[in-house]
Amino acid sequence: MTETTDSPSNHATADLIDAHGSEIDSCHTQFRQFGRHRSFCGPVRTVRCHEDNGLVKEILNSAGHGAVLVVDGGGSVRSALLGDLIAAAAVDNGWSGVVIHGAVRDSATLETLDLGVKALGTNPRKSDKDGAGRVDVPVTFGGVTFNPGQWLYSDEDGIVVSATQL
């Protein structure tokens, strides 16, 4: 059987670490999977915010061009930074995934969406929408600094980040 070269299945994180371990970083945060896409990859965009998802909503409502939005919510699970409506907008706008160092809600619906979603956990409480935070700045968690423009590969085993597309 022939597999296409851009299939995420060719980018198992364990294989990437075995092949490129000294050049790529592996995030040690233990995320849960939420979206229907268990394997996803793409160039990194970032948001840093705290219990306010105004910027997350704005960015995921703009064209994603196959990118992965990495949201550093400071690890707070006191409110959700993503729910089903914003996630559906991300699908419509061509994002491949969202990694949230924080919480999501509407998790049953997230399971049905053609999107990769990783987050620490869930909380039904919604976040503020003041738009406080920063866009496309380096963000750090799980021993990894995620820089806009790097490539992120995610699957059931974890998340790895490379300076270039692998």
Ligand SMILES: O=C([O-])CC(=O)C(=O)O
């Ligand atoms: O609006 C929010 O804060 C999150 C949410 O519930 C959604 O995306 O549907």
